[in-house]
Amino acid sequence: MKRNTIFWIITILITLASVVYQRTTGPTYPLGGKATIGSETIKYKLLRTYDGPDNAEISIIDASGKLNGEFSYKRYKSHDEWTTVPMTHQGGKLVAYLPHQPPAGKVMYEITLSDGVNSVKITEKPVVLRFKGAVPSGILIPHILFMFLAMLFSTRTGIEALAKGKNTFGLAVLTTAFLVVGGLILGPIVQNYAFGDYWTGWPVKGIFKFGDLTDNKTAIAFIFWPIAIYRLWKNKENRGWALVASIVMLMVYLIPHSTLGSEIDYTNPSGQ
Numbered sequence: 594m595k596r597n598t599i600f601w602i603i604t605i606l607i608t609l610a611s612v613v614y615q616r617t618t619g620p621t622y623p624l625g626g627k628a629t630i631g632s633e634t635i636k637y638k639l640l641r642t643y644d645g646p647d648n649a650e651i652s653i654i655d656a657s658g659k660l661n662g663e664f665s666y667k668r669y670k671s672h673d674e675w676t677t678v679p680m681t682h683q684g685g686k687l688v689a690y691l692p693h694q695p696p697a698g699k700v701m702y703e704i705t706l707s708d709g710v711n712s713v714k715i716t717e718k719p720v721v722l723r724f725k726g727a728v729p730s731g732i733l734i735p736h737i738l739f740m741f742l743a744m745l746f747s748t749r750t751g752i753e754a755l756a757k758g759k760n761t762f763g764l765a766v767l768t769t770a771f772l773v774v775g776g777l778i779l780g781p782i783v784q785n786y787a788f789g790d791y792w793t794g795w796p797v798k799g800i801f802k803f804g805d806l807t808d809n810k811t812a813i814a815f816i817f818w819p820i821a822i823y824r825l826w827k828n829k830e831n832r833g834w835a836l837v838a839s840i841v842m843l844m845v846y847l848i849p850h851s852t853l854g855s856e857i858d859y860t861n862p863s864g865q
Contacts, residue, residue: 751839
């Protein structure tokens with residue numbers, strides 16, 4: 594097997610592994626688990642993000658119809674008191690609804706299930722759901738595609754630099770191009786659809802107020818690539834910066850998706 598083919602196989606495996614890790618460990622990925630009530634075990638998957646225009650439906654499968662549910666919620670980062678309502682039986686599910694919030698508004702909730710004798714709170718800590726605006730698929734899909742390609746070619750560039758390959762410069766240019774389109778052009782458009790702002794990270798929020806970590810991740814990932822390209826343009830043997838840029842990109846990409854993302858602080862009158 595040719596060396597180039599081996600390098601691409603390694604690249605694809607690293608990229609796919611990092612994508613899965615980033616998505617499944619993020620705070621907006623559905624929270625799954627099991628709860629035991631008496632002799633019955635209930636599997637659940639609880640929403641942690643919602644982009645619909647209405648109230649967010651939270652449901653637990655209860656095919657037997659023998660359970661009752663108590664649903665408690667309040668806005669996240671607020672001085673609200675908990676509101677508690679009974680869950681209703683609908684088509685083999687226990688259902689409750691979180692009141693709709695503006696984009697970046699969060700609501701925390703808890704569910705207690707009972708079989709008439711035993712009761713259990715199904716999560717140790719309250720679940721936090723963030724509301725956001727819907728992003729058109731014509732914007733979201735290209736954004737995801739270009740960010741995937743940026744990560745793919747970044748990893749391939751790092752491997753090429755480590756192996757002292759002759760294609761490091763070209764791969765670095767492609768990586769930067771994909772990152773610019775996916776992260777610096779389409780990324781802000783996605784952010785505006787979802788949360789009403791094109792950019793909420795550094796330097797817009799100021800030097801000591803870093804804002805949305807997602808935007809900051811993009812800025813940090815990008816800033817090393819022009820340096821790497823310039824160094825390689827001056828001397829094709831200057832592969833060190835390309836390797837550094839690739840490692841930084843991987844480290845940034847491994848930060849769980851939507852960590853420290855945009856949110857409304859309901860304890861602050863300005864909402865910031």
